[in-house]
Amino acid sequence: MVKFLKRFYLSLIFIFLYAPILVLIIYSFNESKSRGHWGGFTLKWYGELFRDRDIIKALYYTFLVALLSSIISTVIGTFSAIGIHNMGHFGKKLALNINYLPVLNPDIVTGIALMTLFISLRMQLGFLTMLLSHIMFNIPYVILSVLPKLKQMNKHTTEAALDLGATPSYAFRKVVIPEIMPGVITGALIAFTLSIDDFVISFFNTGPGVTNLSIHVFSMARKGVKPSINALTTLMLLTVVILLLLINKRTTKGDELIP
Amino acid sequence: MKRICILLLSCLLIVTSLIVLPGCKQDRVVLNIYNWGEYIDPDLLVKFEKETGIKVNQDFFETNEHMLAKLEGGGSYYDLIFPSDYVIEEMIKKDMLHKIDLNNIPNFKYVGDRFKNLNYDPDNEYSVPYFWGTLGILYNTEMVDEEVDSWDILWDEKYAGQILMLDSMRDTIGVALKKLGYSVNTTDPDKLEEAKNLLIQQMPLVNGYYVDETKDMMINGDAAIALNWSGTAMDIYWEGADYIKFVVPKEGANLWFDCMVIPKTSKNKAEAEMFINFMLEPENAYQNSLYVGYVSPVTEVFERIMQENPEVADMDAYNPSEEVLDICEVFIDLGDSRPLFNEVWTQIKVH
Numbered sequence: 001m002v003k004f005l006k007r008f009y010l011s012l013i014f015i016f017l018y019a020p021i022l023v024l025i026i027y028s029f030n031e032s033k034s035r036g037h038w039g040g041f042t043l044k045w046y047g048e049l050f051r052d053r054d055i056i057k058a059l060y061y062t063f064l065v066a067l068l069s070s071i072i073s074t075v076i077g078t079f080s081a082i083g084i085h086n087m088g089h090f091g092k093k094l095a096l097n098i099n100y101l102p103v104l105n106p107d108i109v110t111g112i113a114l115m116t117l118f119i120s121l122r123m124q125l126g127f128l129t130m131l132l133s134h135i136m137f138n139i140p141y142v143i144l145s146v147l148p149k150l151k152q153m154n155k156h157t158t159e160a161a162l163d164l165g166a167t168p169s170y171a172f173r174k175v176v177i178p179e180i181m182p183g184v185i186t187g188a189l190i191a192f193t194l195s196i197d198d199f200v201i202s203f204f205n206t207g208p209g210v211t212n213l214s215i216h217v218f219s220m221a222r223k224g225v226k227p228s229i230n231a232l233t234t235l236m237l238l239t240v241v242i243l244l245l246l247i248n249k250r251t252t253k254g255d256e257l258i259p
Numbered sequence: 260m261k262r263i264c265i266l267l268l269s270c271l272l273i274v275t276s277l278i279v280l281p282g283c284k285q286d287r288v289v290l291n292i293y294n295w296g297e298y299i300d301p302d303l304l305v306k307f308e309k310e311t312g313i314k315v316n317q318d319f320f321e322t323n324e325h326m327l328a329k330l331e332g333g334g335s336y337y338d339l340i341f342p343s344d345y346v347i348e349e350m351i352k353k354d355m356l357h358k359i360d361l362n363n364i365p366n367f368k369y370v371g372d373r374f375k376n377l378n379y380d381p382d383n384e385y386s387v388p389y390f391w392g393t394l395g396i397l398y399n400t401e402m403v404d405e406e407v408d409s410w411d412i413l414w415d416e417k418y419a420g421q422i423l424m425l426d427s428m429r430d431t432i433g434v435a436l437k438k439l440g441y442s443v444n445t446t447d448p449d450k451l452e453e454a455k456n457l458l459i460q461q462m463p464l465v466n467g468y469y470v471d472e473t474k475d476m477m478i479n480g481d482a483a484i485a486l487n488w489s490g491t492a493m494d495i496y497w498e499g500a501d502y503i504k505f506v507v508p509k510e511g512a513n514l515w516f517d518c519m520v521i522p523k524t525s526k527n528k529a530e531a532e533m534f535i536n537f538m539l540e541p542e543n544a545y546q547n548s549l550y551v552g553y554v555s556p557v558t559e560v561f562e563r564i565m566q567e568n569p570e571v572a573d574m575d576a577y578n579p580s581e582e583v584l585d586i587c588e589v590f591i592d593l594g595d596s597r598p599l600f601n602e603v604w605t606q607i608k609v610h
Contacts, residue, residue, distance in 0.1 A: 034498055035475045052301065054317060115332045125334040203325065207335050208291035209316045219296030219319030221471045223551075224494070226297060 021237065028230035045231040052228055055216060059232065061127070062196055062212040069134035070191035076135070077142025077191075078184050082176070084143065085150040099140045110137060111204035118205065126207035133205040134195045141194065142187035149183030289314045290530050293326065293337040295517075298390075300550035307537050313530050330355065330522060338525040339534055344516045345429070345590035347386050348379040352592065356385045357521040363532040366539035374556040377516065378589055386518035387535050390553040392489035393514055393579055393587055394430055395507040397473070402483035410438040410508045412484060414457075419464045423476060423485035426468040428604045429590055430513060431458065434486060437510045443588050446596035455603045462610050477503050488515065490553040492576035497552050505576040511586030516556075 028046075032039030049055060084095045102110060114136065118129045153176070161171035177184075199214035206215070217229055296319045304315045318337070320326040323346040329335060331353075342350065350356050361367050367387065374388045398407050402421070405412075413422055413434070425431050433443035435454035445451070466482055473485045478500045492505030519538065521531045537543060541559040548555040548564060554577055555561055561578075564571065571577040579587075593600055 032498065034478050034500075037478060054301070054319075112328070112332070115329075115334065119332060119334040123334070124336075129334075203320075204329060204332070206318075208293075208318055208337060209289070211318050215321075216296065216319060218321045221321050222295055223297040223490075224471045224474050 021233075024230050025234045025237070028227060028234045030227060033227060034224070045227040046235075049228040049231045049235075054211075055213075055228060055232060058211045058213045058216040061130075061210055062214075065127075065131055065134055065202075065212065066192050066195040069131055069138055069195045070188050073135045073138035073191050074142050074184060074188040077139045077187055078146050078180070080139065081143045081146035081150060081180075081183075085147060099143055101140075102137055103140050103144075107198070107200035108204075111201040114201065115204040124207060125205060127210045130202055130206045130210055130212075133201050134198065137198070137201060138191035138194060141190045142184075145187035145190060146180055146183040149180040153179045287312055287314055288527055288530055289316050290339065290527055290534060291316045291318065291337045292339040292341075292534070293318050293320060293335075294341045295319065296321070298341065298517075298551055300547045302550075303538070303543055303547055306543070307534060310537070311530075311533060313533070315534070330524075333524075336524045336526060337522055338527045338531040340520050340522055341389055341517050342520060343590075344377070344379045344518070345592045347518055347520060348592040349594075350520065350522075351380065351385050352594075355523055357523055357525060357528055358384045359387060359521060359535070360532060363529065364536045364539065366536045366541075369539055369541055369544075369557045369559055371556055371558040371561070373584075374516070378591060379516075380518075386520045387539070388556040389517045389519050389538070390490070390548075390551065391514070391516045391556055392493075392554055393507050393575070393583070394425075394434070394486070394488055394512040395492070395505050395575060397477055397485040397487050397492055397495070397503055397505050399477060399480060399483050400502050400504055402480065407484075407504075407506050408509050410434055410510055413486065414438075414461050414464065416464060418483050420466055421483035422461075422465050423473050423482045423487075424461075424465050424468045425473070425486045426470050428600060430488075431468070431486065431607075432600065432603060433513050433590070437508075437512060440510070443513050444591045444593075446593065446599065448599060451599060451603050455607060458607045459610050468608070489576040489579075490551075492574075493554065494552045496571070496574070496576065505574065507575045507579055507583045507587065509586075511583075511588065514584065514587035514589050516589070 027035055029041050029043070030039055031042040031044075084092055084099075087095060111133070114129075114133045115125070118125060118132075123129055157179070158171050158175050161175045162168065166174065196212075197214065198212075199218055202212050203215050203218075206212070213232075217225060220226060220229070290313050292315060294317060299317070304317065307313070308315055320329070323343050326340065326342060327346060327349070330337070330340070330350075347356075361383070364387065370388060374391060376383050380386045396407055396410070396412065398412075403412075403418075412418070413424075429443070432451070432454055435457045436443055436445060436450065438457065439450070439453055441447075441450050441454075469476070469485075473482075473487050474491055474495060476482050477485055478495060478498070487505075489505060489507075492503070495503045519535050521528055525531055538547065539557060541557055541563075544555045544557040545560045545563060548560050555564075565578065575583065
């Protein structure tokens with residue numbers, strides 16, 4: 001009975017999480033433009049998706065910015081985390097509190113503040129400013145996900161490596177990096193997700209010709225979201241699921257190799 | 260380490276190439292337009308590019324206020340924007356717009372006289388109308404038996420939980436003001452207080468404050484009555500949901516215009532004027548009006564669509580009568596009273 005309740009509860013959670021996505025996928029095949037009624041099966045929204053140059057452009061910039069900003073902010077964030085980890089008590093507290101600021105600040109404040117900064121620096125708003133702003137709001141999350149891993153790490157292992165003749169950089173690569181890798185990967189994934197998801201900061205820091213999917217979808221608020229967006233979401237979801245399945249298959253294979 | 264270096268270098272390479280490369284191919288003029296989403300037929304952009312050799316770059320905004328905040332910040336250099344009436348007035352006051360040279364826009368003659376020299380731009384120096392419409396009540400004829408002709412129905416307890424309001428400050432407060440018999444542009448604190456109380460009193464009857472969800476909820480029959488723009492009503496009509504009707508109440512409502520304007524930041528004023536002229540060309544305006552579903556201010560287009568779809572002639576959403584138009588008002592910029600409106604709106608929304 002308890003087992004049944006547990007399963008029931010779990011499936012309820014999954015239904016709540018995935019039912020909206022399922023509905024969205026179903027309606028990407030809907031002939032009618034409204035989510036209200038079913039007008040018959042069609043693939044026309046998929047065709048329209050690839051003919052819509054604005055959506056394709058937005059998709060391109062979304063992924064480019066997400067990819068670049070997550071990589072760059074992961075590198076910067078990891079190094080900062082290591083630096084903060086090795087600071088004295090007071091410095092650490094100060095640095096961490098400053099690090100929390102962008103996390104706690106409302107997006108619109110960060111967005112407009114960055115915009116005014118870029119303008120006062122006479123930078124033209126566009127791809128570069130959007131990328132910089134994404135890197136900026138990603139870094140704190142990377143730091144926050146790497147720091148706990150550093151705390152867990154036994155600092156004597158690094159010292160041992162140094163004692164045994166490793167150069168600091170060799171010890172860093174062979175001892176520290178492998179230990180904190182899970183944190184780094186988590187940070188990179190969070191950064192990537194946040195970057196894809198962001199609307200407000202991107203809106204204020206982008207310029208003519210550069211847009212992302214969030215801006216594109218939000219701008220449809222007045223006229224209603226076009227089903228092409230459903231089609232796009234379906235395709236993106238499918239890609240992610242296939243990627244995850246492939247990765248899972250590979251990692252389980254790897255496990256089997258270890259006796 | 261080597262791998263990391265290679266990775267970093269390749270990243271840098273990509274970034275720099277992305278920044279530099281777009282600069283190389285800009286040998287032809289690029290017209291940057293800033294528009295609402297889904298508010299222009301993309302085929303027309305392609306046609307314009309073919310005809311003139313000017314490349315069109317389209318970006319989007321979601322509300323007038325966001326657009327204004329972004330523009331005032333500076334740093335962006337759009338050539339053509341599509342704001343609404345009261346925002347145009349504000350932009351004129353703030354000296355953000357170029358005067359449009361109507362000599363370069365011969366097709367302006369096709370615009371109906373009713374849409375010229377309106378109070379937000381009295382001499383038609385800065386703006387050219389793009390689409391127009393009214394605010395009114397959408398209702399489901401299968402759920403509402405009585406004849407709808409007054410804002411009072413939005414306060415009718417019979418429809419508790421079936422009423423959708425509009426999440427738009429000026430429109431919603433404007434309705435309460437109109438119901439009380441005041442102007443939508445009043446800035447009298449006492450009148451606004453009354454309007455606020457009226458809207459708070461209505462709260463228990465309201466299903467929610469929405470914008471884009473309204474259309475689907477009405478088609479689905481999830482609600483009986485909704486406050487919305489005539490554009491939405493036309494959208495619903497073109498989708499074939501004939502059980503949804505739209506009416507402009509007898510107390511009057513708001514008459515809105517979305518226009519084309521050229522901001523001072525534009526470096527391609529002549530090309531922007533070419534584009535405005537292109538959009539007013541009856542054939543293009545017709546195509547655009549069918550795509551967007553909204554009503555065009557170009558008389559020829561207005562009449563052509565009415566001939567092809569005779570039933571729209573009787574619809575308030577498409578062809579409101581002279582009397583209706585006479586009692587409708589156009590929003591004017593609130594100026595210093597904006598904080599007052601914001602305050603009232605916040606108090607309504609927290610309930």
